Amino acid sequence: MAIIEADGLSKTYRVFQKREGVLGALRGLFHREYKEVRAVDRVSFTIEPGEMVAFLGPNGAGKTTTLKMLSGLIDPSSGSASVLGFTPWKRDDAFRRRFALVMGQKNQLWWDLPASDSFMLHKEIYSIPEAQFQSTLDELTELLEVKHLTRQAVRELSLGERMKMELIAALLHQPSVLLLDEPTIGLDVVAQVRIQNCLREYHKRRGVTVILTSHYMRDVEALCDRVLVITRGKLVYDGLLSGIHDRFAGMKLVRLEFFESVPEGLERYGEISRIEGPVVDLKVDRDRVAEALGAILDGHAVADLSVQDPPLEQVIARVFEEGRSDHEAA
Amino acid sequence: MKPLETVPPEANSPASSVPDSIPRDIVRPNLDPNAPSGVRKFYKYIKIFRVTLVERMTYRGDFLLGTFLRFVPMATTVLLWKSIYDSSGRKSLGGFTYRQMIAYLLLTHISRMFSSMPGLAGGIARDIRDGTLKKYLLQPLDMIGYLISYRAAHKAAYITTSAFPYAIIFWICRSFFDVPSWTTIPAYAVSLALAFVVGFAFEACVGMIGFWFLEVTSLLYIVMTLNFFISGHMLPLDLLPRFWANLLESLPFQYMAYFPAIVFQEKIQGAALVRGLALEAFWACFFVVLARVLYARGLRRYGAYGG
Amino acid sequence: MIDRTLRHARLIASLGRYTLAREMSFRGNYLVKLSVELLWLFILLAFYKTVFMKTSTVATWTEPQYLFFVGCHFALNGLIETLFMDGCVDFTELVRTGDLDFILLKPMDEQVLVTCRKIDWGTSLNVVMGGVVMALALYQMNWRFDPVRAVAFVVTFVCGTAIAYSFMLALTSFSVWLVRNQSLMEMWWLFSSLARYPREIFRSLAWAEPLSFLFTYILPFLLVVNVPANVMVRVFDPATVAFTLAATAASLWASRMFFRRALRSYRSASS
Numbered sequence: 001m002a003i004i005e006a007d008g009l010s011k012t013y014r015v016f017q018k019r020e021g022v023l024g025a026l027r028g029l030f031h032r033e034y035k036e037v038r039a040v041d042r043v044s045f046t047i048e049p050g051e052m053v054a055f056l057g058p059n060g061a062g063k064t065t066t067l068k069m070l071s072g073l074i075d076p077s078s079g080s081a082s083v084l085g086f087t088p089w090k091r092d093d094a095f096r097r098r099f100a101l102v103m104g105q106k107n108q109l110w111w112d113l114p115a116s117d118s119f120m121l122h123k124e125i126y127s128i129p130e131a132q133f134q135s136t137l138d139e140l141t142e143l144l145e146v147k148h149l150t151r152q153a154v155r156e157l158s159l160g161e162r163m164k165m166e167l168i169a170a171l172l173h174q175p176s177v178l179l180l181d182e183p184t185i186g187l188d189v190v191a192q193v194r195i196q197n198c199l200r201e202y203h204k205r206r207g208v209t210v211i212l213t214s215h216y217m218r219d220v221e222a223l224c225d226r227v228l229v230i231t232r233g234k235l236v237y238d239g240l241l242s243g244i245h246d247r248f249a250g251m252k253l254v255r256l257e258f259f260e261s262v263p264e265g266l267e268r269y270g271e272i273s274r275i276e277g278p279v280v281d282l283k284v285d286r287d288r289v290a291e292a293l294g295a296i297l298d299g300h301a302v303a304d305l306s307v308q309d310p311p312l313e314q315v316i317a318r319v320f321e322e323g324r325s326d327h328e329a330a
Numbered sequence: 331m332k333p334l335e336t337v338p339p340e341a342n343s344p345a346s347s348v349p350d351s352i353p354r355d356i357v358r359p360n361l362d363p364n365a366p367s368g369v370r371k372f373y374k375y376i377k378i379f380r381v382t383l384v385e386r387m388t389y390r391g392d393f394l395l396g397t398f399l400r401f402v403p404m405a406t407t408v409l410l411w412k413s414i415y416d417s418s419g420r421k422s423l424g425g426f427t428y429r430q431m432i433a434y435l436l437l438t439h440i441s442r443m444f445s446s447m448p449g450l451a452g453g454i455a456r457d458i459r460d461g462t463l464k465k466y467l468l469q470p471l472d473m474i475g476y477l478i479s480y481r482a483a484h485k486a487a488y489i490t491t492s493a494f495p496y497a498i499i500f501w502i503c504r505s506f507f508d509v510p511s512w513t514t515i516p517a518y519a520v521s522l523a524l525a526f527v528v529g530f531a532f533e534a535c536v537g538m539i540g541f542w543f544l545e546v547t548s549l550l551y552i553v554m555t556l557n558f559f560i561s562g563h564m565l566p567l568d569l570l571p572r573f574w575a576n577l578l579e580s581l582p583f584q585y586m587a588y589f590p591a592i593v594f595q596e597k598i599q600g601a602a603l604v605r606g607l608a609l610e611a612f613w614a615c616f617f618v619v620l621a622r623v624l625y626a627r628g629l630r631r632y633g634a635y636g637g
Numbered sequence: 638m639i640d641r642t643l644r645h646a647r648l649i650a651s652l653g654r655y656t657l658a659r660e661m662s663f664r665g666n667y668l669v670k671l672s673v674e675l676l677w678l679f680i681l682l683a684f685y686k687t688v689f690m691k692t693s694t695v696a697t698w699t700e701p702q703y704l705f706f707v708g709c710h711f712a713l714n715g716l717i718e719t720l721f722m723d724g725c726v727d728f729t730e731l732v733r734t735g736d737l738d739f740i741l742l743k744p745m746d747e748q749v750l751v752t753c754r755k756i757d758w759g760t761s762l763n764v765v766m767g768g769v770v771m772a773l774a775l776y777q778m779n780w781r782f783d784p785v786r787a788v789a790f791v792v793t794f795v796c797g798t799a800i801a802y803s804f805m806l807a808l809t810s811f812s813v814w815l816v817r818n819q820s821l822m823e824m825w826w827l828f829s830s831l832a833r834y835p836r837e838i839f840r841s842l843a844w845a846e847p848l849s850f851l852f853t854y855i856l857p858f859l860l861v862v863n864v865p866a867n868v869m870v871r872v873f874d875p876a877t878v879a880f881t882l883a884a885t886a887a888s889l890w891a892s893r894m895f896f897r898r899a900l901r902s903y904r905s906a907s908s
Contacts, residue, residue: 013904073738075901093641096744108739112659124651125743127644395811395824403830405848410695410834412841418692548669555673559680569687 002046003177003209004070008079010233011040011065039065041233042079047211049176052203054220054241055213057230058320063213066230067179070211071101084177097126100170104182107166109154115165116150119172126173133172140168143198160191167195171202180212184219196222217313229319236319241312249315252289254282256296257304269296278303283310374471375479379486400492404499407435424569430595431566433506436499437591438563443489444522445529445561445586447481454537455546463632474534474621481530514596517603521590524610528585531617538621541628562588582613645749653756660758670759674715678766681707696837698871701778706835706866708770713794713862714829715763717801723755725805726821729812737903748896752806771869778870786873793865793878796885801861803888804828810892810899832861857884 014034040062047053055063068074070081072088072095081088086095109118123133141147144164154162163183170178180199184192200223203210214220220227220241227244229237237247254270256262258278266272269292270284284292289307296302309315415428426434454477457463466473500507510518536553540546558564561583567575578584589606592598598606660667685707689700698706728751731737740750808824831852836859839849852859864881867874 068738071742073741074904091741091747093744096742101738101742103738106734106736106738108736110655112662113655117655117658121651121655124648125745395815399824399827402827405845406830406834406838409838409841409845413696413838414688414692416841417694417696420691423691545665548666548673551669551673552676555676555680559683564680564684565687569691571690 001049003049004045004047004081004083004211006046006066006070006079006081007044009040009043009066009069009076009081010038010078011062011069011074012077013037013039038233040069040076040230043230043233043235044079045228045235045238047209049209050203050207051226052210052212052224054224054227055211055230056220056227056316056319057213061230061320062233063230064181065233067101067181067211067213071099071179072096073101097173098175099177099179100173100175101179102166102170102181102183104163104180104185107154107162109162109165109169111155112153114151115154115157115169118154118165118169119150122169122172128173132174136172136174137168140171140198140202143201144168144194160187160194163187163191163195164198167198174206176208178208178210180210180214182214183212184214184216192216192218193222199223217316221312229316231320244312244315244319245309246286248319249310250286251283251310252286253308253310254284254289254293255304255306255308256280256282256302259301259303263300266296375475379479379483400495401499404436404439408432408503411435424566425597426566426568429506432503433508433595434566434591436503436506437594438561438587440496441522441525441587441590442561442563443492444485444590445525447529447533450477450481450530450533451537451550452547454534455540455550458537458540458628458632459544467629474625477534478530482526485526508595510594510596514594517607518590518594520607521585521593521610524607524614525585525590527614528582528610528617531614531621532582532586534621535617535624538624538628541624541631557583557586560584561586562591566592582617585610585613641746645746648745649749649753649756652754656756657758667759671762674760674763675766678711678763678770681711682770696835696841698835698837699778701774702866702870703835704777705771705774705870706862708767708772708774709794709866709869710767710833710862711770712764712767713797713801713865715760715767716798717805718760718763719757721752721802721805722760722822722825723757724752725809725825727755728809729821732812732903741900741903747900748806748893751809751896752802774870780870786869789873789878790865790869793868793881796881797861797865799885800857800881800888801829801832803892804856804858806892807895810896813899813902828858831858832863835866836863857881857888860884 013036015037043062043066055066057063065074069076070083070088072091075089084095084098086092088095109115110121119133119137122128123130128136138147141150144167146161146164146168149157149161149165154165157165167183183199184195187195196219199210202208203223210223212219212224225241226239227237227241228235229244237244239247251270253273256279258280261278262275262280266280266282269288270282272280273283274281282292293305293307411428411431415423415431421427423431463473465471466476536550537546539549543549560578560581562578563586567578567584567588569575570578579588589598589610593603593606685703688695689703693700695703728737731740731751737751740747740754743750805825808828809821811824812821836849836853839845839859849859860881864877868878
């Protein structure tokens with residue numbers, strides 16, 4: 001049974017077109033023009049219990065909007081969704097007790113009070129039994145190594161420490177579904193890794209279902225096997241992270257080391273991206289790799305060779321790039 | 331009730347008196363380090379005026395609801411005073427007939443439209459506290475000059491956008507007004523212009539106290555609450571017992587509401603009117619100079635202690 | 638149902654505790670707020686005194702009756718401001734920044750969380766100050782203790798608070814559509830001026846009669862201070878009390894519906 005299901009989920013916004021100048025503003029008082037913007041366009045997918053899934057996409061692609069519909073913050077314009085068997089935007093208490101949303105760019109902790117006060121308030125809000133509250137809190141503060149910081153006013157914490165506190169606040173009531181929107185944004189590498197580890201460990205222990213959006217491929221690579229790629233509000237890929245190469249990267253990187261200097265005429269197999277002494281990097285069409293290698297090995301004395309996928313980050317960047325240029329063209 | 335609410339006109343202006351960043355093109359005309367010509371210098375402030383005006387007009391929803399709500403206290407005020415006059419059985423209270431009383435209370439709204447500066451002192455104090463003030467030191471802008479053009483723009487936007495509802499109100503209430511003579515009109519205009527300067531410079535002075543004390547908002551609350559009463563916004567000062575009336579008429583606060591209203595009503599005429607305007611001009615100069623002095627001293631202190 | 642109510646009551650209590658703790662860490666601020674409120678009360682009383690120097694009644698209210706009205710208004714308004722005002726004022730900001738998200742995510746009633754989130758202890762003593770003024774008025778008019786009236790007063794005072802709360806909630810809800818609406822305080826100040834004076838002033842001019850009808854029977858805001866003050870020091874009319882109870886229920890229900898409608902239009906500003 002799927003734990004999260006989205007079927008044709010769409011969200012359209014009406015955006016007010018502001019006119020220029022004083023006269024325009026005056027006219028705007030009486031007559032306004034609006035533009036329809038499709039933030040999310042017929043997105044469908046299902047997620048099984050215990051999965052960790054990443055939403056990938058450029059800024060403004062509709063990841064966050066999708067996440068907000070799944071958490072019930074906004075109503076979709078059309079389509080349906082079910083999370084834990086509930087329709088999210090009905091916002092049943094029973095539903096809200098079983099999931100959590102963490103937003104890296106916002107904080108819900110009380111700024112002037114120590115985090116522990118906010119935790120106590122969460123305990124009240126979620127009616128968490130004392131014993132469970134204590135043990136979960138101990139477990140999480142230990143996992144994130146912030147036990148000594150809970151009595152300090154939140155405004156005095158560093159960004160990374162604050163994010164850890166946010167995460168603890170979100171996990172206190174032991175949600176079955178955890179939605180994370182850019183949880184590591186603005187953090188340094190050490191803090192990022194700490195949060196990744198915590199999430200992975202927590203996932204292992206509790207089997208919580210996680211959806212994550214992130215700009216950092218490192219987060220995604222560290223945590224998720226499955227990714228959904230969204231550009232311009234549309235779901236363009238749903239599958240394994242490794243499958244992104246097959247789907248979007250038409251090339252493989254072939255590195256050849258010759259016994260002597262690099263021979264002439266390699267251009268006909270693919271684009272040469274680097275030559276250094278006897279070593280050459282070639283970008284070869286995925287379908288032609290076997291053929292090219294055969295020909296090269298036949299004609300030249302090759303000392304060493306390797307065939308690699310291009311770095312994922314580059315592939316994703318290209319997907320985003322395409323999404324954006326389509327967007328501008330449209 | 332909190333005193334901030336007692337600043338009726340225009341309280342839906344942004345809390346901050348200063349936008350976070352001054353648009354680049356405002357500053358550009360003046361980048362030439364060789365003494366900018368007077369016209370160009372002026373142009374800069376015109377630009378600030380324009381940008382602010384456009385920004386204000388965009389938010390019509392606020393504005394429409396606000397306008398509708400603005401009618402409510404006016405209606406209840408009229409009703410209250412009608413009841414008071416009816417119950418007292420007297421024609422005139424403190425020298426005001428019922429008609430004059432309503433006219434007076436409507437006129438104080440006009441006065442306050444010019445003299446109230448919501449958020450000005452608080453904005454200055456905040457700029458001092460959080461160091462935004464530095465922008466006036468780094469960019470070729472004079473803070474008081476900038477703020478006064480910004481405020482003038484707000485006032486202009488506010489007055490143009492509320493001209494229509496006010497016109498309706500005054501048309502409905504036209505029977506309360508006696509048409510003033512042609513000599514009164516310029517005197518009234520002068521009294522209003524000076525009311526703007528007195529209001530602006532007074533609030534600026536209060537804001538400058540932020541150079542010496544971090545927490546000014548509290549002081550501000552008290553001043554504004556008090557001002558609501560002692561400026562004559564609530565009722566004409568003449569209704570108060572003699573001693574209090576004399577005391578309040580000798581303070582500068584009356585120029586923010588009471589004085590322009592009675593000028594329009596021709597309750598003050600001839601030599602007394604000239605003396606009143608002269609005194610108002612004196613207070614305007616006094617507060618402007620005081621604001622400048624406080625600013626200069628404050629900056630020195632600011633420079634010494636670092637922001 | 639009972640469990641849910643209890644849960645919310647506990648939550649409001651702990652929210653009150655936290656805001657009090659925070660208030661106490663800025664004690665100077667609290668004292669200033671207090672003095673501002675006191676000053677405002679003095680201004681109201683100065684106005685009242687000035688008016689009654691010129692007349693012996695206003696719209697059929699005698700001086701001590703009117704004084705009671707002023708005290709009742711001050712106390713009721715203080716109660717509203719203490720419990721709900723800050724939360725409602727904040728709502729605009731929550732909508733603008735998108736932080737309303739966090740409230741919508743909580744397994745609690747959104748309306749309770751929004752409106753009771755920030756208890757402002759700075760105005761809590763207004764209730765006491767208003768009470769003192771009311772007591773003074775009762776003393777001036779040699780009021781003889783009447784348990785029926787006293788009970789009816791407490792009931793209608795609570796009803797008045799609930800009606801005023803409903804109107805505040807409705808005004809608050811508007812901010813979902815008017816995203817830059819930073820002036821709930823001002824809107825409230827303007828609107829609540831309806832209940833600042835006795836209802837009888839609406840009889841002084843012909844054009845006000847329909848307004849009086851509108852704001853009594855359709856948008857029952859005129860019941861807010863008038864009914865408890867009337868019940869205590871003027872006419873005690875059981876029918877009015879019954880109507881006030883019905884109007885309270887209707888206002889609470891209607892404003893709740895309106896608030897929910899507003900939440901559905903919330904866009905959740907992203908980041």
